[in-house]
Amino acid sequence: KQEVTQIPAALSVPEGENLVLNCSFTDSAIYNLQWFRQDPGKGLTSLLLIQSSQREQTSGRLNASLDKSSGRSTLYIAASQPGDSATYLCAVIKAAGNKLTFGGGTRVLVKP
Amino acid sequence: DGGITQSPKYLFRKEGQNVTLSCEQNLNHDAMYWYRQDPGQGLRLIYYSQIVNDFQKGDIAEGYSVSREKKESFPLTVTSAQKNPTAFYLCASRSLAGEHNEQFFGPGTRLTVL
Numbered sequence: 001k002q003e004v005t006q007i008p009a010a011l012s013v014p015e016g017e018n019l020v021l022n023c024s025f026t027d028s029a030i031y032n033l034q035w036f037r038q039d040p041g042k043g044l045t046s047l048l049l050i051q052s053s054q055r056e057q058t059s060g061r062l063n064a065s066l067d068k069s070s071g072r073s074t075l076y077i078a079a080s081q082p083g084d085s086a087t088y089l090c091a092v093i094k095a096a097g098n099k100l101t102f103g104g105g106t107r108v109l110v111k112p
Numbered sequence: 113d114g115g116i117t118q119s120p121k122y123l124f125r126k127e128g129q130n131v132t133l134s135c136e137q138n139l140n141h142d143a144m145y146w147y148r149q150d151p152g153q154g155l156r157l158i159y160y161s162q163i164v165n166d167f168q169k170g171d172i173a174e175g176y177s178v179s180r181e182k183k184e185s186f187p188l189t190v191t192s193a194q195k196n197p198t199a200f201y202l203c204a205s206r207s208l209a210g211e212h213n214e215q216f217f218g219p220g221t222r223l224t225v226l
Binding site: 032034036041042043044045046049089091099100102103104105 | 157218
């Protein structure tokens, strides 16, 4: 059974510092991996999706890497801002028609 | 505007009552999902459907029921058999065609049992 872990559960950084968020999964046979952002009391917003054949994906200040063989993905957020404060979740899917398996999330606080 | 809508945003239920949460999408997505989120925890899958008139149980289906009579609608009923229904409920959808099939989420419904 696929298990997804995100460590640490919470992270606090000063504004301007780069953020590094980790996601690990136990079964490397994944179809793709998706990173989400969740603000308190809100739904999830999709940030990046990495196909299993890709090594990384970039969108603005966000960069996500994927190392399937080691079962790891890392989300980098450059030059963090207070507006980046949120919970970040990763999720993997085994095959095209299957369901996502989520990690527990990392709660990020960027201090002005 | 394309997206997923959930209603109501807040719902209060007395013990012993069934309640139905609405989820509608106009993205023409094949698959729809219901998740439950408890404070400080990740998402747990309740039910999902990949095609009209068909659905599968997720990891925590007991005490819940769903229907998929239309492609754009996937309502969730929280029955009186669900022992601890107070939670944040999230609906999601995804296209099953092509490779870049991101999952998109609605804004959620917060259910409180009084």
